[in-house]
Amino acid sequence: MAKNNANIEEYVDQDTNANLDAKLMRQSWLRMLWVQASFNYQRMQSSGFLYAMIPALKRIHKNKTDLSASLKLHNEFFNTSPWLVTFMMGVILAMEKGKQPLETIRSFKVAAMGPIGGIGDAMAQLTILPITASIAASLALDGVGIGPLIFLLMFNLVRFAIYVPIFNYGYKLGLNALGMLQQQSKAFSRGATIVGLTVVGALTASFVRVKLGLEIPLTGSVLNIQQDVLDKIMPNILPLIVVIGCYKLIMRGISPVKVMLIMIIGSIVLHYLGVL
Template sequence: MESRKPVLTAKDYLNVTLRSYYLQNGFNYNSYQGTGYLFVIFPALKKIFKNEPEKLKEFAMENIEFYNTNPHMLPFITSMHLAMYDHGEDVEDARSIKMALMGPLAGIGDSIAQFGLAPLFSTIFAGLAMDGLSFAPMGFWLTMIISLLTIKLLMGHLGYKLGTSVISTLSEKIGQISNAANIVGVTVISALAVTFVKAKIGIQYATTLASGEEQVVSIQTILDKILPNMLPAIITIVVFTLVKKYKWSTYKLLALLFALGIGLSYFGILV
């Protein structure tokens, strides 16, 4: 993109931050939060590309892709993302930053909200409720709402400040930063893929040792010694190819994976 004069104000970034509450409203198994993400930033996109309807359409389509992060951390991502658009940075550089922040901030946000604030406040207000304080359940609800809103506002402000300062001071190195972010993003997604994709080869065979003792050898054990998690990685690459190159839908992929999983498990090839 060509350099452009920024048009977004602090009020626009605040509006996008508050709209992050709508992130999950468009959740689906094709793009996860992709539809919601576009809805959150769309007013800001309309302002940036006010007189460029074709670019607005192009950038809207770019942001309806798969996305999945913690809703409370989202304002940090959207603020940086929009700051790059607003300053005319390349769309691929902005996308790399957006995708790289997805995984790490999802983990941080989940830890803070679900394993930090929720257990802490539930313990406090549960104790108060057991002591007979009728306001305790409402107190827990209000405390969580205020805490999470504070996090959203803080993340939105930090993303805006960091995004604008980075662009103004490192504008010539945005490409390098984007490449580094791309590497981080790919590393995180690769780690998630081999962790959550479960597939093992169930084929075994018996062999007789020199001592005359019979030993059962597992193909999966041999593969793990050559390259751990080889099968999950292959499945992930095949699925990615079907989606990226052949434009398969989520439902078509699920039907294929269900059929292969059931069929290969029935014949003992997979376990």
């Protein structure tokens, strides 16, 4: 008699000879591009993750009880970096093919979601996105009309250069992935964050513009507060102050939307007062 899939701990069919060919694997990681298509606040990315896993799971689990248990497992809460999610997918497919106990697979998912999310966010949001966006923005400011297309091309070329190899690497790594991830995630996240903050600092100086209208008339000349005083202390000190001020407001719990409204209203008021 088949076990109830709600209580199953190990797969009934322990055959590990399922053939996950290149075509099937390609279909799986391509589907993972839609991992956030059904994003919701109950299970986050679970629907998208399950959708990507289904073709391989059907090939691995011929027993209906096993397939049902696996589908149920991968429809549980799931949320990680969309950039590095294929690494987890590769590892989990290796575990599924090896018919590891369901609790082992679940434990890996729970343990790896956080580190991979941290690494992916630091790498994508703080490093690759600012770099590619700043290059495209510079081109657009110079009158290059295809600047946005260049951004999309660069951004996605970098993404796919990471997306596919880490899927294959995760599949080959299998069960050893968790230990490696725990050892390297902190150092990798720190390195990516440092690079990202360096880029953000460069963007602050290049793209944040603040121009004071305050001048002090002197005998035979005019003293411009910004050019002759503040910029002499440190070039672009005003953009830095604005960025730090926005950061402090966000860290105090004020939403980014409210910070933008404060900046807009404040800029209008200060302009009419002759300060900006």
